[in-house]
Amino acid sequence: MGLTLNSYINALMCVIMILLPSLCYCQDAYVSSRATYYGSPECYGTPTGACGYKTYGSTINGGEVSGASYKLFKNGSGCGACYQVRCKYATHCSEEGTKVVVTDHGEGDKTDFILSARAYNKLALPGQEKVLFSYGVVEVEYKQIPCQYPGYNLMFKVHEHSKFPTYLALIPIYQSGVSEITAVEIWREDCKEWRAMRRAYGAVWDMPMPPEGAITLRFQVSGSKWVELKNLISSEWKAGATYDTAIQLA
Structure with a gap:
């Protein structure tokens, strides 16, 4: 039985509605703003920072990282987000600019x-780097882009502040895509219920007196979908250990 004109139009509208979010995302306009830079002896990002990434935060993305304003930091949920940033002076600035990861506030x-300094350097055309550094602050435009970590799954690292067995802090690293982790919970077998971890600061989630044995956790993605990771954390966890989730976010 052939489609009527109305049914054809309705079907076409459904396809458009399904594709619309991705189309809008790909065509998102750049946002005008300003950017400056901070220095370090090796031109990498700072090894400390409001996100809690430690050394990972200074070297991820080849050291092309950024501290973000309050509106982009989002009380910590903006940690790990990726942005395309380019400056707006035609005689000095490269067309592509730089791709940065938010690691600080x-x-x-x-x-x-x-x-x-490495990221700021990428804003310039060859030979124009000193000019941009002399400005100190430059007019830029930016948009969020998906993070990509080829060869890496999403991982949870036991933060260096953790103390076995009385205090557990976790931080997600190598988080791809544009999704945000908005909540993390640990399963309490003794109580048969999920217990929320606290966002301690930045991307760090913590819990005093975590359950004994291997730890099952789940996290919420962008305020909706929950992802469960059974027995992800070893019963003999220690500060600095990293656990591979075997998954990656879109």
Whole structure:
């Protein structure tokens, strides 16, 4: 039986509605802002920071990282987000600019980004780097892009502040895509219920007196979907240990 004109239109509208979110995302306009930079002896990002990434935060993405303004830091849920940033001076700035990962919180003179020296350097055309550094603050435009970590799954690292067995802090690393982890919970077998971890700061989630034995946890993605990871954390966990989830976020 052939389709009527109305049914054909309705079917076409359904296809458009399904594709619309991805189409909108791909065509998102750049947002105008300002950016500055902070220095370090090796031009990498700071080894400390409001996200809690420690050394990972200074070297991830080849050291092209950024501190973000409060509106992009999002009380910590913006940690790990990736952005395309490019400056707006035709005679000095490259067309592509730089791709940065948010690892810290910081604001300057009406800036949304405080870039590592390596990232700031990428804003410039060859031979124009010194000019941009002399400005100190530059006009930029940016948009969020999916993070990509080829060869890596999402991992949960036992934060260095953890103390076995009385205090457990976890931080997700190598988180791809554009999704945010908005909640983390641990299964209490003795109580037969999920117990929420606290967002201690940045991307760090913690819990005093965690359950004994291997730890099953689940996390919420962008406020909706829950992902469960059974017995992810070893019963003999220790600070600095990293656990592979065998999954990756879109």
